[in-house]
Amino acid sequence: MPSYQDIYPSEALLRSFDVVRPRAGDLLNLEYFEAEPADMPTLVFDQHHILLNLNPQPHDVENWRDGAHRKFTFRQNEVVITPAGMESGWRWHARSKVIVVTILPDRLARFAESELAIILTEKQLRDVPQVEDADLVQAAEMVLTGLRAGGAGSNVMFDALARVFLVKLIERYGEERTEALAFTASFTAQHYKRVLDHVARHFGSQLTIEDMAREAGLSTAHFSRLFRQVIGETPYQYLMDYRVEQAKKMLGEAGRPLIDIALACGFSDQPHFTRVFKRLTGKTPKEWRAIS
Structure with a gap:
């Protein structure tokens, strides 16, 4: 066909x-x-x-x-x-x-x-x-x-x-509609986009899951279940993915210290940044910078 x-x-x-x-x-x-x-x-x-x-x-x-x-x-x-x-x-x-x-x-x-x-x-x-x-x-x-x-x-x-x-x-x-999906009907695309935009604006701060749930107007537990069902990963996983994507861009800035990048992307310190980055990419930030 x-x-x-x-x-x-x-x-x-x-x-x-x-x-x-x-x-x-x-x-x-x-x-x-x-x-x-x-x-x-x-x-x-x-x-x-x-x-x-x-x-x-x-x-x-x-x-x-x-x-x-x-x-x-x-x-x-x-x-x-x-x-x-x-x-x-x-x-x-x-x-x-x-x-x-x-x-x-x-x-x-x-x-x-x-x-x-x-x-x-x-x-x-x-x-x-x-x-x-x-x-x-x-x-x-x-x-x-x-x-x-x-x-x-x-x-x-x-x-x-x-x-x-x-x-x-x-x-x-x-x-076939299912009851498992019916509860998302009133949660519109605009609601999801509002949360994702909130992450894009505040990923460099100490953003919490409670902050994201508040932006969605839901309890933390309800928000976490709904987010996982629709987005395919937990709010925390999404936030870490987004921070690593931003860090990749910053690693292209020659000479910028890794600790500056870590803090700019919302990681608590450089070791935390390195652990998360390697878990998601298979390489440390230093190794990624060397090949990019």
């Missing part, structure tokens, strides 16, 4: 697999397109594809899905979910401004089972020809914004925000 990327009639302006290769980069691809009116042939794809509309101007589109033809007005914050194996084709009558997320079924199945402890049906995602979902669109936009920003910490941020998107997707459009 062809991939969605092979058929789209214009080049993506930004593609996640050109920018980062974190854990989530092996799970989903996110691309941003602005394309003039055009057609996509009706084909069957081996990926799930999720189309998220950012265009503030409503515009007419046509969609062929397993032989059925729909012509509809596509509005900002609307989403179309096409499961893998479904025949689909498109025609749009105005300039598009969309995010396209594509996911291979075997990787989605592994994510759902290993990270969320649920088993998806063979179809995995529901066929959704058109639905308004501003929260899911916002989650995708946050991933896009992180890709555009780049810089130190972008891999960690992309990984975390991509996981937020995937949990929202499975929670709302998975073939």
